[in-house]
Structure formats: structure tokens, C-alpha cells
Amino acid sequence: DVQMTQSPSSLSASVGDRVTITCQASQDITNYLNWYQQKPGKAPKLLIYDASNLMTGVPSRFSGRGSGTHFTFTITNLQPEDLATYYCQQYDTITLTFGQGTRLEIK
Amino acid sequence: QVQLQESGPGLVKPSETLSLTCTVSGGSISSQSYYWGWIRQTPGKGLEWIGSMKFRGDTHYNPSLGSRVTISLDTSKNQLSLRMTSVTAADTAVYYCGRDPGTRITLFGEVLSRLCRFDPWGQGTLVTVSS
Numbered sequence: 001d002v003q004m005t006q007s008p009s010s011l012s013a014s015v016g017d018r019v020t021i022t023c024q025a026s027q028d029i030t031n032y033l034n035w036y037q038q039k040p041g042k043a044p045k046l047l048i049y050d051a052s053n054l055m056t057g058v059p060s061r062f063s064g065r066g067s068g069t070h071f072t073f074t075i076t077n078l079q080p081e082d083l084a085t086y087y088c089q090q091y092d093t094i095t096l097t098f099g100q101g102t103r104l105e106i107k
Numbered sequence: 108q109v110q111l112q113e114s115g116p117g118l119v120k121p122s123e124t125l126s127l128t129c130t131v132s133g134g135s136i137s138s139q140s141y142y143w144g145w146i147r148q149t150p151g152k153g154l155e156w157i158g159s160m161k162f163r164g165d166t167h168y169n170p171s172l173g174s175r176v177t178i179s180l181d182t183s184k185n186q187l188s189l190r191m192t193s194v195t196a197a198d199t200a201v202y203y204c205g206r207d208p209g210t211r212i213t214l215f216g217e218v219l220s221r222l223c224r225f226d227p228w229g230q231g232t233l234v235t236v237s238s
Contacts, residue, residue, distance in 0.1 A: 001171075032223070034223070034224045042230075043203055043227075043228035043229060043230055043231050044154070044203075044225070044228055045226075045227075045228070046224055046225065046226040046227075049223070049224050055226070087153075087154060089154075089224070091210075091221060091222055091223040091224065094167050094221070094222065095156070095169055095170060095171075096156040096169075096222055097156065098153060098154040098155070098156070099153075100153050101153055101154075
């Protein structure tokens, strides 16, 4: 299986900050990577697909980039409602795998 | 828009069979445009893909779950189902169903259908394995 390693595992930031989460794949996955947001007690929600494409209706303060084995997810102008855990997920192989998650707290 | 809702017993005894249903509304499960899948979430292992299938199409399972898992579609009820045999405490999790649009990739000149992402997800249902 392709192992997805996210960092950091948790972070705390203030409203208005810019935060970046990294996802490292154990092998080249081209751009076959998605990002999800999971708010407390809720199901994950797809935010970004194919590494950098924003889902319809998702605020433009969310963005993603990367290819190969290194990917980043960025939130600019952090808002209180961005409190959540964020996951990356690869689909280069038939066995879909997720990162372990990054918990984002708002100071 | 399409919505998914999981249902099933919240408590299953060890060694028994876990059976869950996901009811789809606002869309047809017999559409050839989508895969329908199951994902589970545990505090220890995080999010784990269980398997996905397409109506009259291919079915894929996570090899880590071996032959314990069966996914099926019931077009008369617009539902997908998950059956997991010989459960243990390690199968205690929140179980989600989700829709996957799939994608096509070209590999060595051959066009292949590939799973890709889940959108939307159901709200999830907690299953506890305990005697």
C-alpha cells in the first residue's frame, strides 16, 4: 500500500493566519491526491481533488499543490469555522489510503 | 443533491457478522457513472477504505480485510450493503458510505477505470464489537 504521512499531526493558529499542512507519499502518485475536512462529530468533506482543484462551493482560502510524492494544503486568512481535522488521500493504487490526519485548533 | 444514510446494529458480538446498509436518495445507485463504497474510522488506525463497487461493474476490496468483506447493491431499494464476517474488537469503528465518481487513466496504452475520491459521505454509524 501507498503510505501517506501528514505533518504536523496537530497545530494551533490564530484567526487570519496562514497554515500549511504537508502530505508525503511513499511513492510517486502523480497528482492523484485529495484533501478532506472533518469537523468534530461530522463526516469528512471533500475540499480539493487531483491535488489542486477546489470543489464547487469551497472557499478560495483553501488551496492545494504538489505532485509526485510531496503535497501541501494551505488555508489563508484562517477562520473560526476552519476548526477541523484535515486528511489527505491517494488514489494512485486500487487500494485507497489516507493520511493520519492533522488536527487544526484555533487559538 | 445526492444524500447517503447508513443504518444497522450499533452492537455486534465478536466472531459474528456485521451488516450495514446505506440508503441513497437524490440519485440512482444503478448509474454507471459512480462507484459506491464503504470507509471506516477508528481512533487508532484513522480512516480506512473498505471497498467499492459499481453497478454491473467491477468491485474492489481492501486486501487488509481479506475475504471477510462483501459489498452489494440493491437497485430495488437504492441501497448498498456491507457485510463483514468474523468481527473482532478491532472492527469497532464509525462506518461511512460514500459515492465515488471514479476516473480513467491510461497505463501503457490501456484505459483503466480507477477509484478516486468520495463525495458525498453519509453521516456515519458507530458499530461496537463487544460481548
